[in-house]
Amino acid sequence: MPGMTHEVRAGDQVLLLSPDGKxxxxGLVPGGSFGTHHGNLRHDEIVGKGFGHAVKTSLGHRYLILEPTLEDRMMKVKRLTQIIYPKDAALILLKTGLGSGMRVIECGAGSGSSSMAIANALAPNGKLYVYDRQERFLENARANLDxxxxxxxxxYRLRDVTQGFDEKxxxxxxxxxPSPWEGVAPARRALRGGGRLASLSPTYNQIEKMVTALDEAGFVLIETLELFIRHILVREGKTRPFERVIGHTGFLTFARLALDRFYSSELEEVREPVSASIAVEEEEPSGSL
Ligand SMILES: C[S@@+](CC[C@H](N)C(=O)[O-])C[C@H]1O[C@@H](n2cnc3c(N)ncnc32)[C@H](O)[C@@H]1O
Structure with missing residues (x-):
């Protein structure tokens, strides 16, 4: 309902918007204090206020209290590694068709940013199994998800991908x-028939190796793409794209597991993008009544 107040409680995470747009x-703890260059904010003063309302610092500046979205949480994880950005995570969720109650494996944990997007999609009844070979990354991801x-x-499982996954x-x-192709055989053993695989790699040589490995392992509808995002600076009479853009994050590869051999790579010399081939199939045959 528009204008309805959701009250902030102790233990909640809030997103604070400063007067300079940052x-x-x-995370609110009883008795806590948040130091800013506009003065201090007492956590207890935020508790009990409604989202969308402002709170004053010790120096009288106003900070707005907002509810963090999944994107806010992903971008503000404690980062020890590269992360999957929200734009890429959003398409991963859609392409893999994740939803409540599903079971998913992720390797590696990194900083837990993509794990957040997946866990959120699986809630409340699903399960995400996160593997990484480095304990400090697993622990940091765990803290971010908590x-x-x-x-x-x-x-969480501390393991190298080459040692396989426990789940079936x-x-x-x-x-x-960095070497997602090493995860293809373990993924094949862990996935159900028709199960979906997604991977992200920053370089061309990685995606060549990955797609070859997927093809050889009997995955189908293999598709690799890159997503660009362009923010627009909107001002009356002079709206234009921002000059600075996020150049390159990574290439996304998607595939589905066929349990029966469906076709060989020789028959498929030119790979059509999945969405392009679907669009062609849906067209009315020419000349039909
Ligand atoms: C780029 S990070 C993953 C970032 C994560 N998706 C995120 O959004 O925060 C890559 C992770 O893979 C882990 N890793 C690299 N090689 C591995 C292997 N062979 N087996 C298991 N984990 C591995 C690294 O320790 C690192 O934590």
Whole structure:
């Protein structure tokens, strides 16, 4: 309902908007204090206020209290590694068809940014199994997911991808590590028939190796793409794109597991993008009544 007040409680995370347009993600603890260059904010003064309302610092500046979105939480994780950005995570969720109650494997954990998007999509009844070969990354990802209130959705495994996954019949696997092709055989063993695989790689040579590995392992509808995002500076009479853009994050590869051999790579010399081939199939045959 427009204008309805949702009250902030102790233990919540809030997004604070400063007078100079910066945002801060803050976990509220009783007696806590948040230091800013506009003065201090007492956590207890934020508790009990409604989202959308402002609170004053010790120096009298107003900070607006907002509810953090999944995107805010992903961008503000404590980062020890590269992360999957929200634009890429959004398409991964859509392409892998993730939803409540599904079981998913992710390797590696990194900083837990993509894990957040997946765990959120699987809630409340699904499970995400996060693998990484480095304990400090697993622990940092765990702390980030706990802070986002998603910890209960996730189990963590300290393991190199080449040693395989424990789970069977999972709905999807996400591989975000420098050698995702090493995860293809383990993913094949873990996925259910028709299960989806997604991976992100920053370089062309990685996607060549990955797509070859997927093809050889019997995955189908293999598709690789790159997403660009362009922010627009909107001002009356002089609206234009921002000069600075996010250049390159990574290439996304998607595939689905066929349990029966469906076609060989020789028959498929030119790979059509999945969406392009679907569009062609849906066209009315020419000359039909
Ligand atoms: C780029 S980070 C993943 C970022 C994560 N998707 C995020 O959004 O925060 C890559 C992770 O893969 C892990 N990794 C690299 N090689 C691995 C391997 N062979 N087995 C398991 N984990 C591996 C690294 O330790 C690192 O944490």
């Amino acid at each position: 945002t801060y993600l803050l 802070r986002a209130g998603l910890g209960g959705m996730v189990e 019949n999972v709905d999807a696997v996400l591989l975000d590590l």
